[in-house]
Amino acid sequence: SSASSNLTPAEFAAKPFDVIVVGGGNAGLVLANRLSAPPSTLRVGLIEAGADYPVDDLIDTPTAGNLLGNARVGTLLGNPTYDWELQSVPQPALDGQPLQYPRGKVMGGSTAINSMVWQRGSRADYDAWASQFGNGPEWGFDALLPYFARSESWHPPSPSAPPLFPDTSINFTALGEMHGTEGPIEVSYNSWLTDLDAPAAQAAVAAARLQPNTNPDGGHDASMPATGTARTVGPVSGQRSYAASAYLSADVRARSNLEVVTEAAVSRILWDVSGNVTNAKAVEFVSAGKTYTVDVRKEVVLAAGALKTPQILELSGVGNRTLLESLDIPVVLDLPEVGENLQDHPVTLSDFRVVPNVVTLDTLGYNATFRAEQAELYKSSRTGALSYTSAPLGPVPLQSMTTPAQLSKMRAQLESYIASADLTPMQKVQYDVLRDIVDKGEDGWVEMVVVPAGGVLSAPEEGRSYLTAVAIQLHPFGRGSVHIKSTDPSESPAIDPRFLEIPWDFDVLVHGAKFIRKWISTDPIAPYIDKLVTPPASLTGHAEWEKFVHGNVRTTNHPLGTTAMAPRSLGGVVDPSLKIYGLKNVRVVDAGVIPLTIGVAIMPTVYAVAEKAADILWKEWKLDLVVQENHLRDEL
Numbered sequence: 001s002s003a004s005s006n007l008t009p010a011e012f013a014a015k016p017f018d019v020i021v022v023g024g025g026n027a028g029l030v031l032a033n034r035l036s037a038p039p040s041t042l043r044v045g046l047i048e049a050g051a052d053y054p055v056d057d058l059i060d061t062p063t064a065g066n067l068l069g070n071a072r073v074g075t076l077l078g079n080p081t082y083d084w085e086l087q088s089v090p091q092p093a094l095d096g097q098p099l100q101y102p103r104g105k106v107m108g109g110s111t112a113i114n115s116m117v118w119q120r121g122s123r124a125d126y127d128a129w130a131s132q133f134g135n136g137p138e139w140g141f142d143a144l145l146p147y148f149a150r151s152e153s154w155h156p157p158s159p160s161a162p163p164l165f166p167d168t169s170i171n172f173t174a175l176g177e178m179h180g181t182e183g184p185i186e187v188s189y190n191s192w193l194t195d196l197d198a199p200a201a202q203a204a205v206a207a208a209r210l211q212p213n214t215n216p217d218g219g220h221d222a223s224m225p226a227t228g229t230a231r232t233v234g235p236v237s238g239q240r241s242y243a244a245s246a247y248l249s250a251d252v253r254a255r256s257n258l259e260v261v262t263e264a265a266v267s268r269i270l271w272d273v274s275g276n277v278t279n280a281k282a283v284e285f286v287s288a289g290k291t292y293t294v295d296v297r298k299e300v301v302l303a304a305g306a307l308k309t310p311q312i313l314e315l316s317g318v319g320n321r322t323l324l325e326s327l328d329i330p331v332v333l334d335l336p337e338v339g340e341n342l343q344d345h346p347v348t349l350s351d352f353r354v355v356p357n358v359v360t361l362d363t364l365g366y367n368a369t370f371r372a373e374q375a376e377l378y379k380s381s382r383t384g385a386l387s388y389t390s391a392p393l394g395p396v397p398l399q400s401m402t403t404p405a406q407l408s409k410m411r412a413q414l415e416s417y418i419a420s421a422d423l424t425p426m427q428k429v430q431y432d433v434l435r436d437i438v439d440k441g442e443d444g445w446v447e448m449v450v451v452p453a454g455g456v457l458s459a460p461e462e463g464r465s466y467l468t469a470v471a472i473q474l475h476p477f478g479r480g481s482v483h484i485k486s487t488d489p490s491e492s493p494a495i496d497p498r499f500l501e502i503p504w505d506f507d508v509l510v511h512g513a514k515f516i517r518k519w520i521s522t523d524p525i526a527p528y529i530d531k532l533v534t535p536p537a538s539l540t541g542h543a544e545w546e547k548f549v550h551g552n553v554r555t556t557n558h559p560l561g562t563t564a565m566a567p568r569s570l571g572g573v574v575d576p577s578l579k580i581y582g583l584k585n586v587r588v589v590d591a592g593v594i595p596l597t598i599g600v601a602i603m604p605t606v607y608a609v610a611e612k613a614a615d616i617l618w619k620e621w622k623l624d625l626v627v628q629e630n631h632l633r634d635e636l
């Protein structure tokens with residue numbers, strides 16, 4: 001069902017707004033909510049390109065629409081009702097293939113279609129934003145903790161839930177101290193597991209020579225969480241909790257100072273240029289083929305995501321002068337780093353058929369009795385297989401999957417690559433941070449993920465269950481870009497993550513793919529494995545492994561960095577208050593501002609960044625004090 005309180009494009013365009021938020025996703029909805037919250041009387045307008053489905057089974061029911069696009073389970077990804085269905089340019093290191101780039105095009109943005117994994121990076125990830133990237137102590141791990149907490153209502157694992165690591169005791173008090181309990185996003189743990197979760201998790205930790213992590217959100221993310229990975233599912237509702245359900249609830253929608261327009265895509269910002277000062281004065285958007293303009297009095301907040309915010313900026317004349325002039329776009333601000341510094345987590349996957357009569361998510365597909373039971377269980381108690389999200393995720397240090405000799409050879413090659421490369425000032429800092437992480441060997445470099453289902457890589461046999469095992473590269477050195485190809489706002493930009501072009505990045509994934517085989521040969525998962533499907537058991541030689549990885553890489557859908565927060569001298573696009581350098585009243589608040597990949601999935605970090613941004617604006621604009629200003633102005 002669609003929300004009725006939203007305005008028509010013409011109604012929206014006729015309103016006066018103090019602030020316009022572009023994009024109703026992970027970050028944008030935090031801003032729309034917090035900036036319009038009492039006692040603020042700011043008039044906030046939210047423009048979202050996608051539609052608005054406050055109640056929608058595919059979004060709401062955890063297994064209905066996710067799991068890496070397994071067609072038998074879900075249809076959120078690759079479905080134009082919810083997904084932008086972006087595609088990268090052909091990637092030379094991936095046999096010339098493009099990458100599929102799903103992105104949420106719906107109220108809630110990518111949080112409406114993602115895998116619901118809720119992780120926090122390591123202390124070093126965020127402390128680098130503060131120190132090495134020069135954004136000041138306010139952006140370090142300790143300073144960000146209250147904003148992580150502010151976004152979540154964390155619920156500890158239920159004592160009756162099946163444990164992943166029965167022999168590990170967890171200090172729930174310590175765990176709870178790292179979390180918030182009054183925020184909008186509901187965070188919980190699985191109350192039901194497949195037959196493969198616990199054995200696969202235990203084998204992964206054993207193969208990596210680690211112990212389960214009893215406090216993964218306390219600043220040290222490595223290894224599998226002993227609790228299983230948290231997820232954005234309400235413990236009582238059994239439903240996805242995401243930016244729209246949490247930050248744009250019915251009471252927030254009812255606020256008189258917040259207006260929403262959907263199925264309206266922003267094409268550009270319009271400027272007021274007087275002397276040296278350039279101010280955003282209006283936002284242009286297109287809905288159902290018609291172009292509208294809406295005035296803004298105070299600020300524009302761009303929250304269209306790391307792949308779309310650069311497009312809006314470039315169409316508005318903010319970006320690389322040479323590119324803009326080649327497209328006859330008048331240059332408002334020459335800021336060549338807009339759309340550069342694109343980073344993402346490449347991933348390689350393998351799949352395995354397991355022995356008969358093992359319950360995985362595949363069982364929902366081939367066993368009608370099981371499916372009916374689980375549907376009934378979900379209806380009556382909101383538990384069971386339909387409430388499941390993939391739980392065992394473990395970032396492991398590279399040292400866990402390489403010998404010292406292998407690692408030192410790779411490190412030497414990396415040094416010679418770096419010595420010969422023409423690095424930007426930003427890359428120099430990034431590479432120092434990354435080398436420090438890999439050499440310390442305390443934080444994750446590759447993440448192992450258990451997906452208890454097949455159908456992602458190969459067509460499953462009827463009546464059989466599968467394990468898909470995943471290795472994600474968490475800290476690649478490769479850098480790509482995203483730029484417009486034309487002045488047509490409906491044309492997708494050229495997305496070029498340049499995956500695995502640097503030998504180190506490629507070698508890491510080859511080690512990841514090989515490690516998966518070691519992992520599934522380790523007890524207690526080994527006895528479950530019946531057949532190596534992708535790659536087959538016959539694949540053994542190093543050259544074959546390399547060939548396999550070239551042809552089997554995807555994105556984990558975590559693009560970031562394209563409007564990085566860093567000083568101008570490092571090539572930053574936004575300052576520590578997330579304002580674009582050289583502009584008075586435009587900020588970026590989305591994954592694009594994150595200057596360097598973090599070692600986990602990024603949604604909780606994007607919520608935290610947006611919560612912090614809202615706080616910065618409350619203080620800067622004294623929203624708790626200047627509550628009457630708008631009313632007075634309108635009465636005059």
Ligand SMILES: Cc1cc2nc3c(=O)[nH]c(=O)nc-3n(C[C@H](O)[C@H](O)[C@H](O)COP(=O)(O)OP(=O)(O)OC[C@H]3O[C@@H](n4cnc5c(N)ncnc54)[C@H](O)[C@@H]3O)c2cc1C
Pocket residue numbers: 022023024025026027028047048049050077102103104105106107108109110111113114115116117118119264265266267303304305306308309312556557558559589590591592601602603604606
């Ligand atoms: C399939 C998938 C699975 C993922 N799984 C996980 C996971 O399990 N855990 C995790 O932590 N992270 C996950 N992620 C990553 C995470 O969800 C995203 O990186 C993050 O939500 C991005 O937040 P954002 O605010 O930058 O952008 P988004 O949430 O994508 O929001 C951008 C919004 O802007 C809108 N928009 C874009 N252009 C315009 C325009 N011109 N005009 C108006 N509106 C516009 C979009 O429609 C969208 O609603 C996943 C992502 C995907 C796609």
